[in-house]
Amino acid sequence: MQTIRYGGDYNPEQWPEEVWHEDVRLMREAGVNLVSLGIFNWGVVEPAPGEYDWDGLDRIIALLHANGIGVDLGTPTSAPPSWLRRAHPEIRLVDADGRALASGSRHGVCPSHPVYAEACASIVEQLAARYGSHPAVRMWHLHNEYGWANVQCYCEASAAAFRGWLAEKYGDADRLNEAWGTAFWGLVYRSFDEVEAPAAAPPGVNPALQLDWRRFSVDAHIANYRMQRAIIARYSEAPATTNFMVPNCKDMDYFRWAPEVDVVSNNHYLIAERAEPEIELAMSADLTRAVAGGGPWMVMEHSTSAVNWQPRNIAKTPGQMRRNSLAHVARGADGLMFFQWRASRAGAEKFHSAMLPHGGTDTRVWRDVVALGSDLERLSPAVGAAVAAEVAVLWDWESWWALELEWRPSVELGFRERIEAYYGSLWRQHVTVDFAHPEADLGRYKAVVAPSSYLLTAEAAKNLRGYVEGGGHLLVSYFSGIVDEHDTVHPGGHAAVLRDVLGLWVEEFHPLREGARLALTSGATGRIWSEHVRLDGAEAVAAFADGPDAGRPAVTRHRVGAGTAWYVATALDDAVDDRAAGLRELLAAVLDGAGVERPAGVPDRVEHVRRGPLSFLINHSDQDATVPGLRGTDVLTGDAHEHGVPVPAGEVVILTD
Numbered sequence: 001m002q003t004i005r006y007g008g009d010y011n012p013e014q015w016p017e018e019v020w021h022e023d024v025r026l027m028r029e030a031g032v033n034l035v036s037l038g039i040f041n042w043g044v045v046e047p048a049p050g051e052y053d054w055d056g057l058d059r060i061i062a063l064l065h066a067n068g069i070g071v072d073l074g075t076p077t078s079a080p081p082s083w084l085r086r087a088h089p090e091i092r093l094v095d096a097d098g099r100a101l102a103s104g105s106r107h108g109v110c111p112s113h114p115v116y117a118e119a120c121a122s123i124v125e126q127l128a129a130r131y132g133s134h135p136a137v138r139m140w141h142l143h144n145e146y147g148w149a150n151v152q153c154y155c156e157a158s159a160a161a162f163r164g165w166l167a168e169k170y171g172d173a174d175r176l177n178e179a180w181g182t183a184f185w186g187l188v189y190r191s192f193d194e195v196e197a198p199a200a201a202p203p204g205v206n207p208a209l210q211l212d213w214r215r216f217s218v219d220a221h222i223a224n225y226r227m228q229r230a231i232i233a234r235y236s237e238a239p240a241t242t243n244f245m246v247p248n249c250k251d252m253d254y255f256r257w258a259p260e261v262d263v264v265s266n267n268h269y270l271i272a273e274r275a276e277p278e279i280e281l282a283m284s285a286d287l288t289r290a291v292a293g294g295g296p297w298m299v300m301e302h303s304t305s306a307v308n309w310q311p312r313n314i315a316k317t318p319g320q321m322r323r324n325s326l327a328h329v330a331r332g333a334d335g336l337m338f339f340q341w342r343a344s345r346a347g348a349e350k351f352h353s354a355m356l357p358h359g360g361t362d363t364r365v366w367r368d369v370v371a372l373g374s375d376l377e378r379l380s381p382a383v384g385a386a387v388a389a390e391v392a393v394l395w396d397w398e399s400w401w402a403l404e405l406e407w408r409p410s411v412e413l414g415f416r417e418r419i420e421a422y423y424g425s426l427w428r429q430h431v432t433v434d435f436a437h438p439e440a441d442l443g444r445y446k447a448v449v450a451p452s453s454y455l456l457t458a459e460a461a462k463n464l465r466g467y468v469e470g471g472g473h474l475l476v477s478y479f480s481g482i483v484d485e486h487d488t489v490h491p492g493g494h495a496a497v498l499r500d501v502l503g504l505w506v507e508e509f510h511p512l513r514e515g516a517r518l519a520l521t522s523g524a525t526g527r528i529w530s531e532h533v534r535l536d537g538a539e540a541v542a543a544f545a546d547g548p549d550a551g552r553p554a555v556t557r558h559r560v561g562a563g564t565a566w567y568v569a570t571a572l573d574d575a576v577d578d579r580a581a582g583l584r585e586l587l588a589a590v591l592d593g594a595g596v597e598r599p600a601g602v603p604d605r606v607e608h609v610r611r612g613p614l615s616f617l618i619n620h621s622d623q624d625a626t627v628p629g630l631r632g633t634d635v636l637t638g639d640a641h642e643h644g645v646p647v648p649a650g651e652v653v654i655l656t657d
Contacts, residue, residue: 002380002383003033003376003377003380003383004329004333004334004335004336004376004379004380004382004383005033005034005070005298005334005335005336005337006030006031006032006033006034006335006336006337006372006373006376007027007032007033007034007035007036007069007337007338007341007355008032008035008036008301008337008338008339008340008341008354008355009035009036009039009301009337009338009339009340009341010023010035010036010037010340010341010342011039011040011041011340011341011342011344012037012056012060013041013044013056014342014344014345014346015342017059019342020059020060020063021063023341023342023356024063024064024067024069026356026361027067027069027341028067028068028069029370030355030369030370030373031370031373031374031376031377032069032341032355032373033068033069033070034069034070034071034072034138034139034335034337035064035069035070035071035072035341036072036074036141036300036337037057037060037061037064037071037072037073037074038057038073038074038075038076038127039074039076039078039079039141039144040074040076040078040079040106040144041057041074041076042076042077042079042080042081042123043079043081043082043083044056045057045076045123045126045127046081046123046126047081047083048083049083049084049087052126054130057131061073061131061134061136061137062136064136065134065135065136069136070136070137070138070139071134071136071137071138071139072138072139072140072141072241072337073127073131073137073139073140073141074140074141074142074144075120075123075124075127075140075141075142075143075228075232076123077120077123077124077142077143077224077228078106078107078143078144078145078146078148079106079107079144080109080116080119082103084116084119085103085108085109086103088115088116090113090115090155090157091109091110091113091115091116092108092109092110092155093107093108093109093110093149093150093153093155094110094153094154094155094158095154096152096154096198096199096200097199097200098154098199098200100155105149105348106144106148106149107145107148107149107150108149108150109150109153110150110153110155110157110158111147111150111153111158111217111220111221111224112153112155112157112158112161112220113153113155113157113158114157117224117227120224120227120228121227121228121231124227124228124231124232125231128231128232128234128235128236129235131236132232132234132235132236132238133235133236137236137238138238139238139239139240139241139263140229140232140236140238140239140240140241141241141242141243141300142225142228142229142232142240142241142242143224143225143228143242144242144243145242145243145245145267146221146224146225146242146252147217147218147221147249147251147252148245148249151217151218151221151249151251151252152213152214152217152251154197154199158197158220159195159196159197161216161220162195162197162213162216163192163193163195164192165216165219166192166195166212166216167192169212173189173190173191173192176189176192176195177189179208179486180206180208180209180212180486181206181208181486181488182206184206185204187206195209197213198210198213203406203407204406204407207402207405207487208486208487208488210401210405211398211401211402211485211486211487214251214398214401215253215398217251218251218252218253218256218257219256221252222256222257222260225242225260226260228240229260239262239263240261240262240263241261241262241263241264241265241298241300242261242265243265243266243267243300243301244257244264244265244266244267244288244291245266245267246266246268246284246287246288246291247283247284247287247395247416248268248284250397250400250401250404251401252397253397253398254291254397255291255396255397255437256397257291258291258292258293263297263298264288264291264292264295264297264298265297265298265299265300265335265337266284266288266291266297266298266299266300267299267300267301267302267339268281268284268285268288268299268301268302268328269301269302269303269307269310270302270303270316270320270324271310272306272307272310272312272313272314272316273310273311273312273314276424276605276620278323278324278327278605278607278618278620279420279423279424279427280420281324281327281328282327282331282427282607283419283420283423283427285327285328285330285331285332285333286331286389286432286433286434286435287395287435288332288333289331289332289387289434289435290395290434290435290436292332294386294387294434295332295386296332296333296334296383296384296385297332297333297334297335298333298334298335298336298337299325299328299333299335299336299337300335300337301337301338301339302324302325302328302336302337302338302339303316303321303338303339303352303353304316304321304338304353304354304355304357304365304368304369305321305353305357305365306351306352306353307352307353308348308349308350308351308352309352313351315353316353317650318364318368318650319650319651320650321365321368321372322368322371322372322375322652323618323620323650323652325372326375326616326618326652326654327607327609327616327618329376329379329382329611329616330387330607330609330611330614330616330618331387331432331609331611332386332387332611334382334383334384336372336376338354338355339352339354340352340354340355341354341355341356342354342355342356343356343357343358345358353365355369356369375636378635378636379614379635379654381612381613381614381635381656382611382612382614384612385611385612385613385614386611386612387432387434387609387610387611388432388610388611389432389433389434389445390431390432390445390446390447390594390596390597391426391431391432391433391434391445391446391447391448391449391591391594391596392433392434392435392436392442392445392447392448392449393419393422393423393426393433393434393435393436393448393449393450393451394435394436394437394438394448394449394450394451394453395419395435395436395437396437396438396453396455398455398485399415399438399452399453399454399455399456400415400416400452401455402454402455402483402487403415403452403454403455403479405487409479409509409511410511410512410528410529412511412514412528412529413454413479413511413528413529414452415452415454418451418452418477418571419451419452421451421571421583422449422451422477422583422587423451425574425583425584425587426449426587427607428584428604429584429587429588429591429598430598430599430602430606430607430608431591431596431598432609432610433449436448438450438453438456438457438460438463438464439457439459439460439463440463442463442464442467442472443467443470443472445467445472446472446473446594446595446596447472447473447474447475447590447591447594447596448464448467448472448473448474448475449474449475449587449590450464450474450475450476450477450480451477452477452479452480453476453477453480453481454479454480454481454482454483455482455483455484455485455487456480456481456482456483456484456497456498457484457485458484458490458497461481461497461498461501464498464501464565465500465501465560467563468501468560468561468563468564468565469560469561469562469563470561470562470563471561471562471563472563472594473563473564473565473566473590473593473594474501474563474564474565474566475565475566475567475568475586475587475590476498476502476565476566476567476568477567477568477571478529478531478567478568478569478570478571479509479529479531480495480498481494481495481496481497481498482494482495484497492505493505493506493507493534494506494507494508494509494531499536500560501558501560501565502538502556502558502565502567503535503536503537503538503556503558503560503565504533504534504535504536504537504538504553504556504558504567505533505534505536506531506532506533506534506569507531507532507533507534508531508532509529509531509532510529510530510531510532510547510548510549511528511529511530512527512528512529512530512547516547517573518530518544518545518546518547518570519544519545519546519547520542520543520544520545520554520555520570520572521542521543521544521545521554522541522542522555524542524572524573524582524583524585524586525572525573525582526544526554526570526571526572526573527570527571527573528570528571529569529570529571530544530547530548530549530554530569530570531549531569531570532549532552533549533552533553533554533556533567533569535553535556537558538553538556538557538558538565538567539556539557539558540553540554540555540556541555541556541557541566542554542555544569544570549569553569554568554569554570555567555568555569555586556569564593566586566590568586572586599627599629599630600628600629601627601628601629602625602627603619603621603623603625605619605620605621606618606619606620606621606625606627606647607619607620608627613656613657614635614654614655614656615630615632615654615655615656616652616653616654617630617645617647617652617653617654617655618647618652619647619648619649619650619651619652620650621649621650622649622650623649624646624647624648624649625646625647625648625649626644626645626646626647627644627645627647628644629644630644630645630655631643631645631655632645632655632656632657633655633656634653634654634655635654635655635656636652636653636654641655
């Protein structure tokens with residue numbers, strides 16, 4: 001498709017057929033060109049085992065196709081029919097406490113159970129054989145939100161599959177014992193048959209066991225996806241995807257997932273109660289683009305207004321849906337899909353907003369949906385275009401898992417907390433970033449930031465050294481480079497795996513008491529953390545002025561080869577006044593040293609992103625703004641700008657050169 005995909009989840013089985021014709025008419029009015037169909041209709045198309053009713057699906061696909069609307073055809077395997085769970089209660093999801101969970105919702109099945117896999121293969125085969133060559137089917141939507149509620153199952157089928165996974169990975173129990181450090185507490189295994197799933201247990205379950213369990217659980221879902229994709233590929237050449245939940249699904253390693261999909265798609269729902277929710281949205285989009293290997297991707301679900309599952313489901317303000325949508329496009333999205341097309345009258349999500357709300361077409365939401373469709377028709381220059389970024393932020397799901405296991409030095413050590421602190425400061429400085437895995441090729445970036453790399457493999461450390469030696473500028477935050485992939489401490493002192501690139505090591509951690517702050521000699525303040533840094537070639541840029549490490553290095557710099565590596569040993573606050581050299585000022589020093597240019601004179605809450613030939617300016621504030629130094633023509637209005645660009649409060653301007 002040469003235009004941006006636009007539409008949403010469509011569930012016609014919830015409505016009488018006369019409503020379908022109204023839906024299609026309104027879809028055309030709104031500019032909809034793609035809908036996700038059949039995601040939850042397993043019990044409709046297979047009402048009893050081996051009995052199929054395709055009549056409704058045949059007719060709605062034909063109606064959509066006749067009106068020029070493509071279909072992203074779903075496999076309905078995330079919501080198995082009631083008859084399947086009744087006939088096979090052994091497939092029910094078992095939680096860590098050993099409870100088999102009841103039906104009544106979706107995802108309540110074990111992803112490793114062979115009975116579930118066989119049933120999935122059967123319905124996917126039927127769907128693919130019937131619709132694989134249908135011209136309306138532009139994409140395949142496999143399953144829905146893998147791992148949303150059943151990312152891990154602790155039944156015996158899962159435990160047996162885990163033991164098989166371990167046997168394939170390690171070969172014999174001796175290698176497993178060495179990798180897991182089972183000599184601690186004498187928890188040595190003589191065979192894989194002795195390994196149990198890490199269900200509810202006394203505190204202190206082997207962290208290496210927990211990490212491999214998470215890896216296995218991700219692979220179990222990937223195996224289900226591969227099975228479905230292989231079946232569909234026998235009948236259809238249309239691309240396949242499944243909707244990720246970046247970055248809010250901690251349990252799914254999407255770098256591990258990405259090679260499996262033809263098109264990376266993502267669900268993102270604004271966290272409405274945040275003070276500046278647009279920053280988290282931008283972070284999600286940038287991370288999704290990284291998962292997509294830097295190429296275009298699509299939003300498979302977002303919301304026109306309120307959702308139904310947050311503690312306070314705050315409706316979007318006028319213009320916010322448009323800003324959110326175009327921010328995704330600015331950061332690489334070639335598709336904008338919503339959950340859902342028409343608001344449901346029944347079920348758990350009846351208070352979730354939709355493209356066509358309960359109030360119908362005489363509503364602000366509907367008018368905004370139609371207007372957005374018109375905007376997207378003008379944005380064909382963005383389709384397929386790359387997003388320009390000179391800075392990378394390191395992200396590793398496995399480090400997130402490891403950092404937040406029990407018995408760490410402080411309960412305030414949070415992966416997302418550090419990532420968002422650094423990302424937010426970069427966003428406010430109008431720096432577009434890529435995310436990257438620590439072992440990825442970093443050579444094209446002028447600067448790389450590692451806010452939370454607790455788990456860092458020896459290969460990743462070697463990669464970072466090579467990056468700096470080659471002229472890169474690296475900034476590393478505290479409690480990084482501590483353990484390897486098995487959560488085993490690297491030898492030689494804390495952060496020793498980075499000792500040659502950072503020019504230091506850490507003798508002891510000194511986490512702070514709740515609410516405590518300490519001063520730095522630079523005038524900055526820190527919280528959460530302090531540590532006894534031992535220099536080994538690095539120079540101290542700032543020291544702790546008080547606290548347990550008073551007089552010792554707090555911010556360091558080390559020149560290595562043609563590049564420079566920085567380290568910060570506390571959670572720097574952003575500047576509290578004009579004097580305080582906080583996180584923003586530290587990042588500015590790193591960026592300046594790396595030669596990263598930032599646009600001058602742009603207000604903090606005006607988002608500025610370059611994608612291909614287009615410059616996106618999004619004003620998230622309630623104050624009119626002007627961006628100096630830019631010129632061009634607004635592709636949405638046709639207005640030409642020669643000397644600065646006005647961006648009214650809450651509005652979007654998209655310039656072409």
